[in-house]
Amino acid sequence: MTGRVSIVGLGPGNEDLVTPQVRAALATATDVVGYFPYVARVAPHDGLTMHGSDNRVEIDRSQHALQMAAQGQQVVVVSSGDPGVFAMAAAVFEALENGPADWLDIQIDVLPGITAMLAASARAGAPLGHDFCAINLSDNLKPWSIIEKRLRLAAEADFAMAFYNPRSKSRPEGFVKTLEILKDSCGDDRPVIFARNVSHADEELRIVPLSQTTPDMADMRTMVLVGSSQTRIIERPQGPIVYTPRSVLE
Amino acid sequence: MTGRVSIVGLGPGNEDLVTPQVRAALATATDVVGYFPYVARVAPHDGLTMHGSDNRVEIDRSQHALQMAAQGQQVVVVSSGDPGVFAMAAAVFEALENGPADWLDIQIDVLPGITAMLAASARAGAPLGHDFCAINLSDNLKPWSIIEKRLRLAAEADFAMAFYNPRSKSRPEGFVKTLEILKDSCGDDRPVIFARNVSHADEELRIVPLSQTTPDMADMRTMVLVGSSQTRIIERPQGPIVYTPRSVLE
Numbered sequence: 001m002t003g004r005v006s007i008v009g010l011g012p013g014n015e016d017l018v019t020p021q022v023r024a025a026l027a028t029a030t031d032v033v034g035y036f037p038y039v040a041r042v043a044p045h046d047g048l049t050m051h052g053s054d055n056r057v058e059i060d061r062s063q064h065a066l067q068m069a070a071q072g073q074q075v076v077v078v079s080s081g082d083p084g085v086f087a088m089a090a091a092v093f094e095a096l097e098n099g100p101a102d103w104l105d106i107q108i109d110v111l112p113g114i115t116a117m118l119a120a121s122a123r124a125g126a127p128l129g130h131d132f133c134a135i136n137l138s139d140n141l142k143p144w145s146i147i148e149k150r151l152r153l154a155a156e157a158d159f160a161m162a163f164y165n166p167r168s169k170s171r172p173e174g175f176v177k178t179l180e181i182l183k184d185s186c187g188d189d190r191p192v193i194f195a196r197n198v199s200h201a202d203e204e205l206r207i208v209p210l211s212q213t214t215p216d217m218a219d220m221r222t223m224v225l226v227g228s229s230q231t232r233i234i235e236r237p238q239g240p241i242v243y244t245p246r247s248v249l250e
Numbered sequence: 251m252t253g254r255v256s257i258v259g260l261g262p263g264n265e266d267l268v269t270p271q272v273r274a275a276l277a278t279a280t281d282v283v284g285y286f287p288y289v290a291r292v293a294p295h296d297g298l299t300m301h302g303s304d305n306r307v308e309i310d311r312s313q314h315a316l317q318m319a320a321q322g323q324q325v326v327v328v329s330s331g332d333p334g335v336f337a338m339a340a341a342v343f344e345a346l347e348n349g350p351a352d353w354l355d356i357q358i359d360v361l362p363g364i365t366a367m368l369a370a371s372a373r374a375g376a377p378l379g380h381d382f383c384a385i386n387l388s389d390n391l392k393p394w395s396i397i398e399k400r401l402r403l404a405a406e407a408d409f410a411m412a413f414y415n416p417r418s419k420s421r422p423e424g425f426v427k428t429l430e431i432l433k434d435s436c437g438d439d440r441p442v443i444f445a446r447n448v449s450h451a452d453e454e455l456r457i458v459p460l461s462q463t464t465p466d467m468a469d470m471r472t473m474v475l476v477g478s479s480q481t482r483i484i485e486r487p488q489g490p491i492v493y494t495p496r497s498v499l500e
Binding site for chain 1: 261264265266267268269270271274308332333334335336337339340341343344346347354355357358359360361362363364365368369371372373375376377378379380381382383384385386391392393396399400403404406407408409482484486487488491493494495496497498
């Protein structure tokens with residue numbers, strides 16, 4: 001039997017956001033590999049072995065997945081959101097590139113998912129309705145100077161911005177600096193959306209003008225979206241809508 | 251009966267990429283509104299009226315959807331991909347903001363979908379595995395000068411880039427200029443992915459070094475992805491994988 005690795009996105013949490021394509025891959029898997037809480041989202045079936053592991057071991061986990069596929073297993077690597085956005089797909093390819101040559105024959109598929117920024121954007125309205133960028137604010141894997149440069153250039157380009165991993169317990173100072181840079185580059189009224197646990201039962205959505213944001217409004221389960229200069233708020237009885245118009249006038 | 255507008259994403263084309271949440275909204279709709287080819291993707295059922303319209307009439311279509319919902323209908327507005335990314339959600343909110351005050355009481359939900367850049371990225375590997383931006387290259391709704399500024403700043407920020415609507419029949423010169431700007435700002439070897447009709451039966455994927463790109467490689471059904479300076483290619487018997495590593499070394 002020929003082995004295979006499918007790297008799939010489970011979406012932000014709500015099971016109604018998992019695509020049928022991903023469901024089908026899970027239904028025929030022999031092994032599921034991933035971070036514990038994501039593996040826990042997969043329904044067990046006969047012949048399926050779960051391999052949950054801690055975070056920060058993405059390369060070990062990827063090597064394990066490729067090893068099992070090389071032995072003929074049908075392996076599914078799970079990420080939350082989309083596997084190609086700050087998630088497992090890049091880690092598996094890194095392990096593949098640095099691994100034994102015979103791994104190059106393994107069939108590998110990436111099955112997309114609803115990434116957190118799209119789920120958060122949908123809950124708020126359409127803040128990413130015009131040009132935007134996505135930045136991973138964690139400085140575990142890149143120097144802070146690059147993050148800072150990107151934030152300043154993104155503000156100059158007038159992109160809406162989506163921030164993944166805004167604030168870790170061990171390195172909370174990055175998000176403090178991020179808000180300082182934004183306050184320095186963007187207007188006081190710029191809408192900022194803090195979307196925590198989007199699509200889960202305990203989802204929280206907070207829309208705050210930039211001047212009133214504080215670092216404690218975000219943690220690692222929060223997606224932060226920042227509007228462009230064009231982003232608007234519609235006040236309504238059921239709560240505000242944030243959207244970025246399609247047009248920019250000359 | 252209280253009316254409602256659900257603005258939903260049908261994903262890039264393959265029905266296995268439509269979320270169960272969107273399927274459920276379509277199953278209880280009384281009216282489906284959207285661009286003809288997207289409305290044609292919706293399965294008919296008793297009591298469902300289809301309202302297909304041409305492109306470039308997004309505001310008329312949005313007003314129609316809101317009017318029907320104000321009269322108690324269960325209206326679903328369909329986009330391909332994700333409704334919040336260069337699609338119908340921003341248009342509906344623009345119509346809402348400029349419409350009669352009683353529309354503010356209408357329940358409006360945005361249901362996310364798999365946007366084209368994530369589907370294209372998954373087919374190629376993980377080119378958007380690190381920080382990236384998404385730019386609509388159409389200059390119908392914004393001056394070309396803004397697009398050019400964003401391209402130059404995105405290259406300076408070393409974002410991977412995803413281009414929507416790269417090249418229309420009526421204005422093909424924008425993509426010519428886009429490739430010139432990229433060739434001026436990025437290295438010759440920078441990988442560029444042309445993904446046409448992603449997830450459809452006639453999908454085409456082309457991976458080309460920037461120096462060998464030509465404008466005719468894209469049309470309006472093509473998603474164009476450009477790697478960052480860190481993006482790598484793994485050559486394999488089944489075809490290359492393009493991915494952007496998670497790390498940037500100091």
